[in-house]
Amino acid sequence: MIRVRFAPSPTGPLHIGGVRTALYNYFFAKQNGGDFVLRIEDTDSSRFVPGSEEYIIESFKWLGIKFDEGPHVGGNYGPYRQSERREIYRKYVDELLAKGLAYYAFDTPEELDAMRARLEAEKAPSLQYDSSTRLAMRNSLTMSRDEVKFRLDGGEQYVVRIKIEPNQTVVVNDLIRGEVAVNSSLLDDKVLWKSVDGLPTYHLANIVDDRKMKISHVIRGEEWLPSAPLHVLLYHYLGWEDTMPKFAHLPLLLKPDGNGKLSKRDGDRLGFPVFPLEWTDPKTLETSCGFREMGYFSEAVINILALLGWNDGTEQEIFSINELIEKFSLDRVSKHGAKFDVQKSAWFNHQYLLKSSTEMLTDLFTPFMHANAAVPIFERKTLEKIIDLVKERVNFVHEIWGQSHFFFIAPTIYDETVVKKRWTPETPDILTKFADLLEKESDFSSENLEKITTDFIKTNNYNMGQVMNCLRLCLVGAAMGPHLNDIMAIIGKNETVQRIRTAVSTI
RNA sequence: GCCCCGUUCGUCUAGAGGCCUAGGACAUCAGGUUUUCAUCCUGAAGAUCAGGGGUUCGAAUCCCCUACGGGGUACCA
Numbered sequence: 303m304i305r306v307r308f309a310p311s312p313t314g315p316l317h318i319g320g321v322r323t324a325l326y327n328y329f330f331a332k333q334n335g336g337d338f339v340l341r342i343e344d345t346d347s348s349r350f351v352p353g354s355e356e357y358i359i360e361s362f363k364w365l366g367i368k369f370d371e372g373p374h375v376g377g378n379y380g381p382y383r384q385s386e387r388r389e390i391y392r393k394y395v396d397e398l399l400a401k402g403l404a405y406y407a408f409d410t411p412e413e414l415d416a417m418r419a420r421l422e423a424e425k426a427p428s429l430q431y432d433s434s435t436r437l438a439m440r441n442s443l444t445m446s447r448d449e450v451k452f453r454l455d456g457g458e459q460y461v462v463r464i465k466i467e468p469n470q471t472v473v474v475n476d477l478i479r480g481e482v483a484v485n486s487s488l489l490d491d492k493v494l495w496k497s498v499d500g501l502p503t504y505h506l507a508n509i510v511d512d513r514k515m516k517i518s519h520v521i522r523g524e525e526w527l528p529s530a531p532l533h534v535l536l537y538h539y540l541g542w543e544d545t546m547p548k549f550a551h552l553p554l555l556l557k558p559d560g561n562g563k564l565s566k567r568d569g570d571r572l573g574f575p576v577f578p579l580e581w582t583d584p585k586t587l588e589t590s591c592g593f594r595e596m597g598y599f600s601e602a603v604i605n606i607l608a609l610l611g612w613n614d615g616t617e618q619e620i621f622s623i624n625e626l627i628e629k630f631s632l633d634r635v636s637k638h639g640a641k642f643d644v645q646k647s648a649w650f651n652h653q654y655l656l657k658s659s660t661e662m663l664t665d666l667f668t669p670f671m672h673a674n675a676a677v678p679i680f681e682r683k684t685l686e687k688i689i690d691l692v693k694e695r696v697n698f699v700h701e702i703w704g705q706s707h708f709f710f711i712a713p714t715i716y717d718e719t720v721v722k723k724r725w726t727p728e729t730p731d732i733l734t735k736f737a738d739l740l741e742k743e744s745d746f747s748s749e750n751l752e753k754i755t756t757d758f759i760k761t762n763n764y765n766m767g768q769v770m771n772c773l774r775l776c777l778v779g780a781a782m783g784p785h786l787n788d789i790m791a792i793i794g795k796n797e798t799v800q801r802i803r804t805a806v807s808t809i
Numbered sequence: 810g811c812c813c814c815g816u817u818c819g820u821c822u823a824g825a826g827g828c829c830u831a832g833g834a835c836a837u838c839a840g841g842u843u844u845u846c847a848u849c850c851u852g853a854a855g856a857u858c859a860g861g862g863g864u865u866c867g868a869a870u871c872c873c874c875u876a877c878g879g880g881g882u883a884c885c886a
Contacts, residue, residue: 311886346885411884428811430882461884479814488812488882496884504886528813528881553815554879563879609834613822617833636822638815639879646821646835656848695847705847720845755844770844782846 304336305518308369309508311343312354315581315590316361318642319523319555319564322607326552327521328367329608329630339515340372342383343508345501352584355383361578365600366623371515379515384507391502391510394540395462395495403539404494406450406460407431407441430490433468462495464505464536472531477519477550477632484531492532505529509536512547520547521632524639525563527551550632553611556639564642566590574644578603597698598647602654606647610640620653652697660686666699671710674703680710684792691784705783709792712801713779716809720781724771730806732769733776735762737802746795751787776805 308324310316331338340362342355359374371377381387398404409417417439418429428434436443441463442450454460470486494506502510512520530549537546555564558572569576569590579592593603605621614621614629621629655663664686671685680688692705736758743754759769770786777789777798790798 309886313886343886349885407884414884422810425810428882430811459884463884482813484813490882493884498884501884503884508886523880524814525880525886531813551814556879558820610821615823617823619821619834636815640822641820643820643835649835692847694849724845759844766844768844774845778845780846784845784847786844 303516303518304331304334305339305516306331306336306521307339307341307512307515307517309341309343309511309522310354310358311346311349312351312358313346313349314351314354314566314583315577315579315592316354316358317564317566317576318578318593318603318607321361321365321578321603322555322610323521323523323552324362324367325604325607325626326612326630326632326635327519329626330519330521330632331370332627333630336518337370338368339377339379339517340369340374340382341511341515342373342385343504344383344385345496345499345504345507347385347499347501357579357581364579364594365604367604384511385501387507387511388501390514391495391507394510395502395506398464398494398539399462401539402465404462404464405436405442405491406454407436407439407463407493408453408458408460409440413440428488428490431463432466432490433487436463436465436491459497461493461497463491464494464532464539466491466532466535472534474527474530474534474549476527476530477548478635479527479551479637482527482530486531486535489532489535492529505532505536509533509540509542513540513542513545516545517547519550521550521552524551524554550635552635553637554639555610556641558641558644563639572644574642574647597700598651599654599658602647602651605654606650610642611636620650648697655693655697655699660690660693663689663693663699663702667702670700670703674707674710680792687788687792691788708778708783709789712797712804713777715779716775716805717780720771720775721809724767724775725809726768729768729772730809732762732764733772733802733806736769736773737799737806740790740795740802741799743795746791746798748785748787748791751790755787773802775809776802 306327308327310320328338330336340358344350355373362369369375371379371382373380373382395404399406414431417431417435421429421435431439438444443465466486466489468487472484472486472489474482474484476482492505493503495502501507511517530551534546537543556562557564557568558574564576566576575591575593575596575598577590577592578594580589580595581592582589594600601623604623604626608621608626608630609619612630612635615634664682667689668685688706688709689702692702695705696702739754739758743750755769759766771781774781774783774786777786777793783789793801
């Protein structure tokens with residue numbers, strides 16, 4: 303049975319790197335008929351940010367990604383918040399302690415700093431708390447059993463550290479990177495149990511939960527690769543080699559410019575979303591924009607993220623979520639970081655916008671239309687016609703207004719450069735003649751208007767550009783927009799004629 | 810500093826020893842279509858495959874070194 307988990311910390315909004323990790327987990331699980339579990343890793347109470355968990359859940363709801371288990375949906379392996387699993391972990395620390403695979407340490411933060419300072423001064427090859435340094439520290443390896451008991455009974459604060467034997471080769475088999483071997487001397491005696499809040503650290507909690515929740519594959523970001531050997535060691539120490547999950551460490555998402563891991567600030571700095579949803583920091587009240595609010599379709603976001611580090615080997619770039627589930631494979635995940643490309647993302651959104659139904663686009667556009675005052679109420683059918691005429695020119699729904707406002711509101715200013723280029727002394731006469739002609743016309747369908755204008759131009763021996771460009775100027779105010787007969791048909795006779803007369807008198 | 814991972818057009822990438830005079834997409838530029846703009850179509854430019862050594866008849870692909878980039882190095886996850 304394939305079971306994977308997405309295990310974020312509730313320390314703020316989830317960024318798109320995390321979303322991608324979740325997506326890859328999801329594709330992999332669903333492809334194999336497995337389960338996709340949400341687990342909240344909140345063992346660091348000091349970094350807890352209220353609203354994070356709700357944010358995470360809402361984000362995936364928007365994306366249309368469903369968890370099979372999690373704090374919000376329940377499941378047979380709960381609870382799904384580590385803070386609610388305290389009792390579960392203690393047993394295993396005690397077991398490691400009893401087996402001599404872990405030990406108590408009483409060093410204060412100041413003492414640890416002093417140790418590192420001393421090692422640095424000595425130009426020691428490493429500054430770690432490990433086999434080379436632990437015997438100089440205050441821990442149960444250097445104290446008598448009685449003294450340890452005395453301190454413990456006296457309620458002295460302690461941490462539990464894993465005891466790593468030097469000079470062993472620890473091998474991590476990674477589904478994406480192959481075999482990664484590390485000498486255990488390079489690992490430090492990581493804290494497994496914290497004194498400050500009486501909770502395990504990520505490392506221990508993670509291993510215990512993955513075991514208890516029967517996780518078969520751990521698919522996570524590359525930032526975990528350096529601690530993967532520690533995790534492998536923990537599986538051995540606890541005698542859980544038989545159920546050790548398979549690991550896959552994903553490449554990171556990088557800053558679009560410069561170097562480094564993509565971070566919160568990049569979005570605001572570069573003007574693109576780093577988060578699925580808008581987020582307001584509860585403390586600073588600072589707001590960061592989200593894909594949803596920026597007008598991205600959730601399917602487009604999934605598609606964009608899926609292709610940042612994976613492809614199916616063909617030239618296909620547009621994938622539905624079902625296709626992704628069907629085609630995703632870990633061995634086609636790239637090994638190097640990827641930079642987010644705003645322009646290509648906009649293109650993806652354009653593709654999804656074109657695929658969207660006119661009805662849906664009209665629904666989405668309506669609020670933007672109402673946001674602009676003094677807009678005439680068109681019939682729904684007319685609105686849909688307008689959307690169909692302009693949708694290919696925009697990447698986002700909110701851009702539709704910029705491409706369609708002239709349907710609703712007559713131009714008040716006329717593009718100077720076009721006036722200069724096209725408006726000749728004869729223009730007012732020509733256009734007035736045309737307006738007079740239109741005024742007598744009863745059939746204002748697009749087809750008939752096409753015929754009328756071409757006939758008008760032919761019979762008077764004008765040329766196309768001479769008439770049409772100036773007519774466009776009258777109706778639109780600029781050299782843009784769909785075919786004029788479509789525009790005239792939609793705004794109607796009175797409005798068309800009036801716009802021509804107004805322009806003739808003002809230009 | 811030390812450890813780990815990586816490195817193909819500006820960006821995302823294809824590439825599993827000969828199919829590579831390195832393919833596609835976005836962006837850029839040019840031409841065409843169009844009454845305008847956009848779409849669309851065609852084309853161009855753009856990567857001596859980070860550099861250097863090997864291995865091989867043959868290397869973008871395998872090995873080594875160097876450089877560069879990223880990650881890690883907390884009682885954070």
